[in-house]
Amino acid sequence: MMSLPEEFLSRMKTQLGSEFPDFLDCYGRPAYRGVRLNTLKCGVGLLKESLPFMLTASPFSRFSFYADYEGGFGRLPAHHAGMFYSQEPSASSAVTALDPKPGERILDLCAAPGGKATQIAGAMEGKGLLWANEPVRQRAGALLSNLERMGAVNAVVSCAYPQRLCPGLAGYFDRVLVDAPCSGEGMFRREPRTIEEWSPEGVRACAKRQLAILDQAALTVKEGGVLVYSTCTFSYEENEGTVKCFLSAHPEFIAERIPHEFGREDMAGGLGRRIYPMEGGEGHFVARFRRVGENICRAGEYRDLLKGGLAAQAQRLLEELFPGDKSGLGLARAGDKIFLLPEKLPELSGLGVLRAGVELFEVRKDRLEPLHGAFMCHGPCRNTLELPIDGPEILAYLRGEELDCEGGGYTAVCVNGVVTGFGKASGGRLKNRYPKGLRNRG
Numbered sequence: 202m203m204s205l206p207e208e209f210l211s212r213m214k215t216q217l218g219s220e221f222p223d224f225l226d227c228y229g230r231p232a233y234r235g236v237r238l239n240t241l242k243c244g245v246g247l248l249k250e251s252l253p254f255m256l257t258a259s260p261f262s263r264f265s266f267y268a269d270y271e272g273g274f275g276r277l278p279a280h281h282a283g284m285f286y287s288q289e290p291s292a293s294s295a296v297t298a299l300d301p302k303p304g305e306r307i308l309d310l311c312a313a314p315g316g317k318a319t320q321i322a323g324a325m326e327g328k329g330l331l332w333a334n335e336p337v338r339q340r341a342g343a344l345l346s347n348l349e350r351m352g353a354v355n356a357v358v359s360c361a362y363p364q365r366l367c368p369g370l371a372g373y374f375d376r377v378l379v380d381a382p383c384s385g386e387g388m389f390r391r392e393p394r395t396i397e398e399w400s401p402e403g404v405r406a407c408a409k410r411q412l413a414i415l416d417q418a419a420l421t422v423k424e425g426g427v428l429v430y431s432t433c434t435f436s437y438e439e440n441e442g443t444v445k446c447f448l449s450a451h452p453e454f455i456a457e458r459i460p461h462e463f464g465r466e467d468m469a470g471g472l473g474r475r476i477y478p479m480e481g482g483e484g485h486f487v488a489r490f491r492r493v494g495e496n497i498c499r500a501g502e503y504r505d506l507l508k509g510g511l512a513a514q515a516q517r518l519l520e521e522l523f524p525g526d527k528s529g530l531g532l533a534r535a536g537d538k539i540f541l542l543p544e545k546l547p548e549l550s551g552l553g554v555l556r557a558g559v560e561l562f563e564v565r566k567d568r569l570e571p572l573h574g575a576f577m578c579h580g581p582c583r584n585t586l587e588l589p590i591d592g593p594e595i596l597a598y599l600r601g602e603e604l605d606c607e608g609g610g611y612t613a614v615c616v617n618g619v620v621t622g623f624g625k626a627s628g629g630r631l632k633n634r635y636p637k638g639l640r641n642r643g
């Protein structure tokens with residue numbers, strides 16, 4: 202049994218009453234673990250075939266499963282191919298409550314490492330705009346990489362504190378998610394270091410910060426739009442307390458019942474849903490609001506599309522690599538890279554944007570060189586090397602090694618028909634282009 206702070210235990214005893222012994226018992230058992238299917242890459246049948254362990258359905262999302270695997274999810278070929286995201290199942294409940302739709306504009310304001318952003322991307326089916334923001338630069342790298350791995354074509358990633366980002370995007374979004382930084386009481390089983398970091402003062406400081414983030418997030422929701430607030434902690438102050446303060450300061454929002462039965466009703470009766478370990482999750486709180494007050498959108502339109510010879514060259518190369526008509530795609534250049542842009546982009550300047558859309562090509566002196574992102578977001582590729590998912594070749598590829606390969610030119614490397622990366626074939630060998638930072642070591 203792990204040792205937990207006295208103040209935490211006595212508060213939970215009051216909070217849970219007769220259920221407290223059951224709650225305490227959970228700390229003698231391992232944390233829940235799971236995976237979430239990435240519908241941009243495959244269906245549930247193919248995912249099951251591609252994994253060396255069983256999946257058990259969870260109540261939090263139809264794409265979220267319990268799974269146990271000692272080998273490490275991150276080393277599996279299906280993980281590298283973006284077929285799933287490793288996620289504790291109850292963490293998927295916030296996006297279930299957000300209910301994103303294809304074609305909408307959606308903001309995930311506290312997004313790293315991207316568990317929820319990649320889930321939103323799946324629900325959007327590549328249509329509309331997903332804006333994923335993370336103010337802490339060291340955490341934003343994982344967000345960029347996860348969105349690329351999962352094949353999100355329509356995401357902007359920014360690194361800005363809400364005070365900088367939100368005023369420039371006032372009234373722009375149909376749905377906004379605030380998965381707020383919190384005291385992390387629902388992480389105690391999974392990440393024991395969060396126990397050392399916990400304190401009653403920390404809980405109060407988190408509640409203050411959550412309200413400040415929600416104040417900014419409120420600016421960005423259009424009239425009739427949805428705002429979802431979530432935490433992975435149990436304290437009343439950071440959950441129902443924050444929600445009550447928010448609603449009293451923002452009469453332009455009303456609380457909306459979450460039409461899903463996961464977990465239990467919150468402690469204030471109708472402001473949100475709570476999930477305790479007794480209900481199959483490590484710990485979450487989710488509340489949903491609707492903006493009923495007017496909000497005028499002043500964001501300008503994005504105007505920096507790539508035109509002329511370089512745009513035509515990029516389009517030709519896209520058609521060479523991936524079958525199908527590529528005319529009419531929105532392309533842009535930033536530095537020495539060419540990007541495929543999402544629809545519905547606003548003016549980006551001053552908003553801390555790290556990447557808008559998909560990194561397709563690097564501009565070299567006399568040619569364009571394809572980048573990993575171009576392959577990760579495309580289905581069928583013209584040249585393909587299909588490798589058995591449980592064979593030694595894919596493991597060699599993921600370590601960065603060369604492979605035998607017929608044919609020539611840029612070639613997608615696939616497992617079970619899903620692209621994992623690419624290489625350049627010539628003389629019977631495939632030169633490995635799997636990015637160094639993503640390779641399996643050892």
Ligand SMILES: C[S@@+](CC[C@H](N)C(=O)[O-])C[C@H]1O[C@@H](n2cnc3c(N)ncnc32)[C@H](O)[C@@H]1O
Pocket residue numbers: 310311312313314315316317318335336337340362363380381382383410414
């Ligand atoms: C609970 S985590 C988000 C997890 C993420 N949504 C996911 O599903 O992978 C909260 C995030 O908020 C970020 N954060 C910290 N301070 C913030 C602030 N003032 N405004 C917005 N985000 C903040 C943290 O760096 C952290 O990455």
